Amino acid sequence: MTTTWHILGPGAIGSLFGCYLQQAGFGVHLIGRNGGGPQTIELVESDIITRHQFEEAPPDQPISHLLVTVKAQQTLAAIEAVRPRLAPQPRILLLQNGMGAWEAVAERLRGAILLLGTTTEGANRPAPNRVIHAGSGETYIGALETRHQTEAEALCRQWANLPLTLAADPNIHGRLWRKLAINCAINPLTAIYDCPNGDLLQNPHALAQMEAVCTEVEAVMTQVLGEETRGLFTLAKSVAAQTGNNISSMLQDVRKQRTTEIDFITGYLLEQAHRLGLACPSNQALLNQVKQM
Numbered sequence: 180m181t182t183t184w185h186i187l188g189p190g191a192i193g194s195l196f197g198c199y200l201q202q203a204g205f206g207v208h209l210i211g212r213n214g215g216g217p218q219t220i221e222l223v224e225s226d227i228i229t230r231h232q233f234e235e236a237p238p239d240q241p242i243s244h245l246l247v248t249v250k251a252q253q254t255l256a257a258i259e260a261v262r263p264r265l266a267p268q269p270r271i272l273l274l275q276n277g278m279g280a281w282e283a284v285a286e287r288l289r290g291a292i293l294l295l296g297t298t299t300e301g302a303n304r305p306a307p308n309r310v311i312h313a314g315s316g317e318t319y320i321g322a323l324e325t326r327h328q329t330e331a332e333a334l335c336r337q338w339a340n341l342p343l344t345l346a347a348d349p350n351i352h353g354r355l356w357r358k359l360a361i362n363c364a365i366n367p368l369t370a371i372y373d374c375p376n377g378d379l380l381q382n383p384h385a386l387a388q389m390e391a392v393c394t395e396v397e398a399v400m401t402q403v404l405g406e407e408t409r410g411l412f413t414l415a416k417s418v419a420a421q422t423g424n425n426i427s428s429m430l431q432d433v434r435k436q437r438t439t440e441i442d443f444i445t446g447y448l449l450e451q452a453h454r455l456g457l458a459c460p461s462n463q464a465l466l467n468q469v470k471q472m
């Protein structure tokens with residue numbers, strides 16, 4: 180029997196994965212903000228457009244496999260809304276930027292098998308029924324708890340036919356931390372200076388802030404991961420150069436007057452720093468500034 184995936188948050192990334200999962204033969208239901216999702220999605224890849232038709236999820240069908248692609252700050256409310264429909268031991272994959280959204284989910288859904296994912300696929304959604312696959316990347320999946328890592332491996336085997344570069348990562352926490360570090364270094368600054376990633380490299384003030392942020396993040400990561408973390412400023416500059424024209428999701432959210440993911444990026448870093456007794460004044464200043472925007 181084919182697995183049916185319910186996708187909670189059929190935005191840019193959720194729609195992309197929904198189309199790919201359907202293409203690979205899985206049952207797919209999209210669950211948007213008010214329960215239902217778009218019925219049809221046009222997936223645009225270069226000059227090829229494919230149309231995908233989705234049926235509304237039958238309300239009495241237990242959700243056994245849930246892919247969560249809402250923004251980090253939307254996770255809890257979204258999960259609460261589908262909680263009565265979850266099967267007794269659901270597989271839940273949180274595919275989001277930032278860290279820590281899983282904490283409240285794990286607390287509330289004690290029987291669930293929680294998997295964490297990170298992706299560098301690029302997608303945007305110019306209209307609710309249209310998703311543009313803007314760039315290919317890599318997706319990694321691991322388990323929140325080590326004892327569930329075999330579930331992450333099984334999922335990657337099941338998803339082997341998706342047109343994605345996808346792998347299980349036994350050290351998903353380390354990978355999420357490295358992504359978080361780059362996000363801390365680039366995203367808040369792009370929001371504050373209202374510029375594409377690459378413009379930060381031409382702004383001496385922003386660069387000095389980036390360096391200070393990186394030094395603080397390295398100190399926290401070294402303690403959390405138990406291994407010396409170095410070279411983050413160099414890495415952040417090279418990522419900013421490679422993604423020079425990108426408008427970060429944080430800046431996009433600020434421009435659209437939407438809540439950003441800062442609490443799950445810089446905010447998560449600051450929580451861990453506080454727990455460890457480490458001061459991170461530069462990160463704190465950026466968090467304060469972004470939250471006032």
Ligand SMILES: NC(=O)c1ccc[n+]([C@@H]2O[C@H](COP(=O)([O-])OP(=O)(O)OC[C@H]3O[C@@H](n4cnc5c(N)ncnc54)[C@H](OP(=O)(O)O)[C@@H]3O)[C@@H](O)[C@H]2O)c1
Pocket residue numbers: 187188189190191192193210211212213248249250251253256257258260274275276277298299300301302303304428440
């Ligand atoms: N887009 C990318 O290229 C990309 C790449 C890597 C990682 N990510 C990460 O992936 C995650 C999703 O990003 P995205 O760009 O796909 O965001 P997005 O387009 O805003 O998608 C989020 C979707 O969740 C919906 N939603 C919000 N609250 C909900 C609720 N309570 N129940 C059901 N649906 C709800 C939103 O609906 P509304 O439209 O009504 O708000 C929206 O359709 C983020 O953590 C992002 O940082 C994105």
